[in-house]
Amino acid sequence: MFSYIGKRLTAGLVTVFFIASVTFAAMHIVPGDPLMGNKAMSPEIRANLEHKYGLDRPVAEQYVRYLANMAQGDFGISFTQKNRTVNDIIVSHFPISAILGILAVAFAALGGILYGSLAALGRGKWSDRTIMFLVILGVSVPSFVFAALGQLSLTLINKKAGFEVLPVGGWGTLSHMILPALVLGLGTMAFLTRLMRSALLEIVHQDYIRTAKAKGLPPVRIFFSHQLRNAILPVITYLGPAIATITTGGFVVESVFAIPGLGRYFVQAIQQLDYTVIMGLTVFYGAFLVFMVITVDIVYGLVDPRISVTKGKS
């Protein structure tokens, strides 16, 4: 087990190294540099700054130095935000994105399993059709539309109620998190609903469900102890990458709700070609994704006994 995790982590490190290298190359291919934004800058100051940040060195040297620093866990200093290190930005803003992301995924997973089950149980009936219609909406409508609609209806609700039922924007308490998490998780929830429904419908026709019926088990018991667990497997597979993409991809929702998450800094950095921040956040996100995928593979082995993570064959 431990040797397996070790192996996967090593492979993960190699992946992260490639991410870092490709990002580095891509960034230097894009014309311009981080100092470009400041127009009133004399050549002397510019030269000084370039020297300070090491931009006057050959690219190869910058690359080696960058990798060396990164290996020590130091992503460098932001070019555009004074006196802020990239590590600092990650430490103070990533937890916000992470909490929001985890809430969103939890909501998506619970909702997906619940609605998928309801749709499968009422197959062909109005409940199924309603849910599947909403699923198509959820998958195809972009999140900022839901974000704006959510805010609008919340404003109306707050007005009707005469007090603030839930805050419309900002960050701080759990009540701030609910609506953004719902909106952020909606697309994933819709996808998981569909996944869950089709998995359940497939399993209904499996021989072991017939066996369970022949044992005289009541339908509720058959559903929970035989159908659900087997149907949940594909959902789990999808969950790992979903956590990573939701956590890192919540920029739009974060900005609509004025949430100080990491996404905002990422977009800002790209606009301003803030080398260190782009590199730092990309590598960080990449590492996070790799980590989640490994985690899910391990969890998968716990849920499905047929998949053994330690042995090559069973």
Add this chain to the structure above:
Amino acid sequence: MSLTTPNQANQPILDVRDLRVEFDTYGGIVKAVRGVNFAVAPGKTLAIVGESGCGKSVTVQSLMGLIPTPPGRITSGSVKFQGREILGLPPKEANKIRGKEIGMIFQDPMSSLNPTMTVGKQIAETLRYHENITFEEGRVRAIELLEQVQIPEPAARVDAYPFQFSGGMRQRVMIAMAIACNPKLLIADEPTTALDVTVQAQILNLMKKLQRERGMSIILITHDLGVVAQMADDVAVMYAGQVVEYGSVDSIFFHSSHPYTLGLRAAMPGHDEDPKGTAKRKLKPIEGSPPDLFHPPKGCGYAARCPHAMKACATKMPPLWELETGHGSRCWLHHESGARNAPAELFRGKLISPQSLTQS
């Protein structure tokens, strides 16, 4: 009406009468079971024989309420288990019989077990639901049952998952599950078809042993006449959704009285009339294919393939004739005007009483 073989002198444990099952499909209504009658004697084995698609599995699955409805539909009939009607029982009542009074095992042991549950839990599940025992008791009983179905090291195997078992072992687990509550009747739907021959024999022996120990009845569905000869006390030969010949195993093999049964025997190697195996005999397949059950023939279902078919066969449904005690055949050749068409090897017996000719 159903015939009673000598094995069934006592009250039968299961009595099926005029069972009819249909399926709605895109192509129309399939009349899969068209008026089936049979009975199972206590402690005896009834084999239901027939080729694929003749309605054997549908028949037993509808007894157990396992036909998916829709598209399936039981249109008429009566199934009496220990004298009590079990067709159309409310689900809760039916669940008290399924798994407890009647156990069932299926053809494909590879897919009939839940892949993500240990075999011990799957066995204990039946017990816990029907007998209200604790988790620990269930585990202990599961180990005992695994031992009874001759799985080595049952205490270690109880926590294994189905994928860690071979096909034969899985079928043993299925049997353990089916007999957990000491059912009076075990329905085995082609239990050995998916297994290789050596394992087949082991499974059949195991079933026989358990039957002796527990005195349970068995309905064995198979298309293998060798299995029938080894296991059965009574036999029902099914064709196109009907029982065409019915009787004790000896009367079916030695007094075959339906052309289809003769056809099956001719298609089987190792003929019982030639114990030394000296005479060389070619296996003779039955030409053609079974009738389309979307539009079942008006007359005898076998008429189109029957080498001895007469004019009447295609237009009029033959009644069931009782030839010996408990031995019946649904064939016009037993009518006095059909006698000259009957082949020599067909047992015609003395027509004791042609069962009511109105019987369809």
